[in-house]
Amino acid sequence: MKTFKLGGVHPAENKLSESQPIEILQLPKKVFIPLAQNLGAPSVAVVKRGDEVKVGQLIAKAEAFICSNVHSSVSGKVTKIDNFITQTGYKTSTIHIDVAGDIWDESIDTSPEIKHEIKLSKDEIVQKIKEMGIVGMGGAAFPTHVKLMPPPGKKAEFLIINGVECEPYLTSDHRIMLEKSEELLIGVSVLMKGLDVKKALIGIENNKTDAIRILSELAVQYDGISVYPLKIKYPQGGEKQLIKALVNREVPSGKLPIEVGCVVNNVGTAFAVYEAVQKNKPLIERVVSVTGKTLAKPSNLLVRVGTQISELIDKAGGIPQGTGKVVGGGPMMGKALVSIEAPIVKGSSGILVFDEKEEKRLEPQNCIRCARCITACPMGLEPVLLAQYSENEMFDLAEENSIMDCMECGSCHYTCPANRPLLDYIRVGKNKVGQIIRNRGKA
Amino acid sequence: MNDVIIFSFISLSAIGIAAAVILYFIAQKFKVIEDPKIDLVADALPGANCGGCGFPGCRNFAEACVKTGKNQGNIDGLNCPVGGGETMSSVAAILGFEVTEADPLIAVVRCSGTKTNAPKKVNYDGPETCSFAHSLSSGESGCPYGCLGLGDCVKACAFDAIFINDETGLPEVNEKCVACGACVDACPRNIIELRKKGKKDRRIFVSCINKEKGAPAKKNCAVACIGCGKCVKTCPFEAITLENNLAYIDFEKCKLCRKCVEVCPTNAIHELNFPPRKPKPEKAVSENKPEPKTIADKTETEAKVLKINKEGN
Numbered sequence: 078m079k080t081f082k083l084g085g086v087h088p089a090e091n092k093l094s095e096s097q098p099i100e101i102l103q104l105p106k107k108v109f110i111p112l113a114q115n116l117g118a119p120s121v122a123v124v125k126r127g128d129e130v131k132v133g134q135l136i137a138k139a140e141a142f143i144c145s146n147v148h149s150s151v152s153g154k155v156t157k158i159d160n161f162i163t164q165t166g167y168k169t170s171t172i173h174i175d176v177a178g179d180i181w182d183e184s185i186d187t188s189p190e191i192k193h194e195i196k197l198s199k200d201e202i203v204q205k206i207k208e209m210g211i212v213g214m215g216g217a218a219f220p221t222h223v224k225l226m227p228p229p230g231k232k233a234e235f236l237i238i239n240g241v242e243c244e245p246y247l248t249s250d251h252r253i254m255l256e257k258s259e260e261l262l263i264g265v266s267v268l269m270k271g272l273d274v275k276k277a278l279i280g281i282e283n284n285k286t287d288a289i290r291i292l293s294e295l296a297v298q299y300d301g302i303s304v305y306p307l308k309i310k311y312p313q314g315g316e317k318q319l320i321k322a323l324v325n326r327e328v329p330s331g332k333l334p335i336e337v338g339c340v341v342n343n344v345g346t347a348f349a350v351y352e353a354v355q356k357n358k359p360l361i362e363r364v365v366s367v368t369g370k371t372l373a374k375p376s377n378l379l380v381r382v383g384t385q386i387s388e389l390i391d392k393a394g395g396i397p398q399g400t401g402k403v404v405g406g407g408p409m410m411g412k413a414l415v416s417i418e419a420p421i422v423k424g425s426s427g428i429l430v431f432d433e434k435e436e437k438r439l440e441p442q443n444c445i446r447c448a449r450c451i452t453a454c455p456m457g458l459e460p461v462l463l464a465q466y467s468e469n470e471m472f473d474l475a476e477e478n479s480i481m482d483c484m485e486c487g488s489c490h491y492t493c494p495a496n497r498p499l500l501d502y503i504r505v506g507k508n509k510v511g512q513i514i515r516n517r518g519k520a
Numbered sequence: 521m522n523d524v525i526i527f528s529f530i531s532l533s534a535i536g537i538a539a540a541v542i543l544y545f546i547a548q549k550f551k552v553i554e555d556p557k558i559d560l561v562a563d564a565l566p567g568a569n570c571g572g573c574g575f576p577g578c579r580n581f582a583e584a585c586v587k588t589g590k591n592q593g594n595i596d597g598l599n600c601p602v603g604g605g606e607t608m609s610s611v612a613a614i615l616g617f618e619v620t621e622a623d624p625l626i627a628v629v630r631c632s633g634t635k636t637n638a639p640k641k642v643n644y645d646g647p648e649t650c651s652f653a654h655s656l657s658s659g660e661s662g663c664p665y666g667c668l669g670l671g672d673c674v675k676a677c678a679f680d681a682i683f684i685n686d687e688t689g690l691p692e693v694n695e696k697c698v699a700c701g702a703c704v705d706a707c708p709r710n711i712i713e714l715r716k717k718g719k720k721d722r723r724i725f726v727s728c729i730n731k732e733k734g735a736p737a738k739k740n741c742a743v744a745c746i747g748c749g750k751c752v753k754t755c756p757f758e759a760i761t762l763e764n765n766l767a768y769i770d771f772e773k774c775k776l777c778r779k780c781v782e783v784c785p786t787n788a789i790h791e792l793n794f795p796p797r798k799p800k801p802e803k804a805v806s807e808n809k810p811e812p813k814t815i816a817d818k819t820e821t822e823a824k825v826l827k828i829n830k831e832g833n
Contacts, residue, residue, distance in 0.1 A: 166659070167664050168664065498646070498647065501646050505649060508652060
């Protein structure tokens, strides 16, 4: 069985909501759809206060290249376009919609039948994906159409589909693979056509044997799609690690996967692409795992974009007594939320509730130079050094030691026996070094 | 034997003399003529090399003084904030100018989000640096403009003039401040401003930089500027401007009449080092601080005990 070579850790899996089928969350009364949901430039609103919108109607348009369209996830009336809290606590321009009924745009095919035949051509597929506002559903929310347009001179050889879901607790991708297998595979074929590649590799970690079985059985009917079980190791879901594991190629420092002829997409993205291209449905809802040991009912919910996080937690049994922290995303890479009033966006993969004991950080002690963090780093960096450089503001040395290659997976932090907040300091350094590099570009 | 000694003596001497002549001409050609005044001016400066004047060090500042003195006939634009008027007049004396003393400046912290005014809604337990906390989230009180209280300004200060008051959680500036501006650059939220020190250290300023509308600003902090514009209307000297829901007092125009302080409904405008006012019975009610307690109660129920930190272990 394949896996990546360098580093990695084995956190407890805690896939509590693994066997919970995807449930549809009841329609919220109000949704708050931020204009900046993707990596890159924010979109520009095309509706105004008082407008009636339908489900799937375009409400904000992409004006820049790395940008995506935003569609209304509900039907109702736009009450205002004003600042609203996001998951970081900062406010951004958000479209507030009062929900009335559930009227879908006529162009969307809402029938349950599965459409196998791909009618659109390569360029039409890319155009459609752009139009429907599809972004990477793994968390970073990078606009998918940009990935499908390799820079001139570069050619993709492999499409890699990321079904690894190496983050503990999260199960949304797992449920999509189980329940929407056929749609997912059609989505992969669509992406293959859009990218003009002959081979697609789906990588799934070996703790999801049911998904591996179902998808391998079905994949026989599709040309060029093969399913690979992978050894369990965090962070296998990182783009670069997955490429290394599946096709044994190494992405050079600071470069994109296309450099080695690969394009990586999440299974959630593949499913969204199926819906967009075959059913003409924009990205307006996504599966979110709401989980945590103290939650009454950890679940996988199909949620409209813009629903407040508090509604999801209520559905899963409400905030339990003694909750210490609510995290947006998984326990390794997620960020603690400042407010649960904030809305779900296209990139939200999970909501994780920790009680006071679980969330407590242990007291950091002196570094004992055991080099466990160096062994654990999947990017081959030296976290202990980078953290020290950042702590002592030696940013030039941090840059020399490739601090910008860190993908913030948290393996070093997880493995440190002295509980040193390594990643915290590396993030401080990345932040500063990034600023320095940007300023250099300007000068 | 003698021949060898004489030959080497003569040849070496000839090489030596030739080299000396070449070096002399080269030295003449590339001679750096430095004004002796630069040394004199540099000696008169404090030598702290703090960069507060905008030049990398004291010597560079001295060079700039001599150069602009020559070009303009005065050194008006230049000021050593550390040495102040005294140093600048001695510099002017060396260069032979009259000096117009610049008003001394001081760093002012424009945030009043103390622990009672802007109660904590979440806990932050990440690294103790403001710049990082700023990039991660809006902070413990929820105000996206307010002071994070993690002390980047304190670390930046070379003069021991700014420190965090544990009671309020906010930085305070003491009389050691020389207005070098290091803290101004260090603050990721641009809360600190250099303002005129004022006569007898009397200063009036808006102690808030929140650009949100009134209601959301008030939600996070009891003493936020809500942009009501009362001070703008009251000011007889047109010193106050209102932009993006935030009032700003121009310290060049402000005559320290204190009328704006009286009308501010949230007590966002601060006065420092003024003698106490004559008690006015009818004003006594409005001068009481708005009760932060009710707001604190309300926000506490909303706060769902969340922590900002990244989950690592």
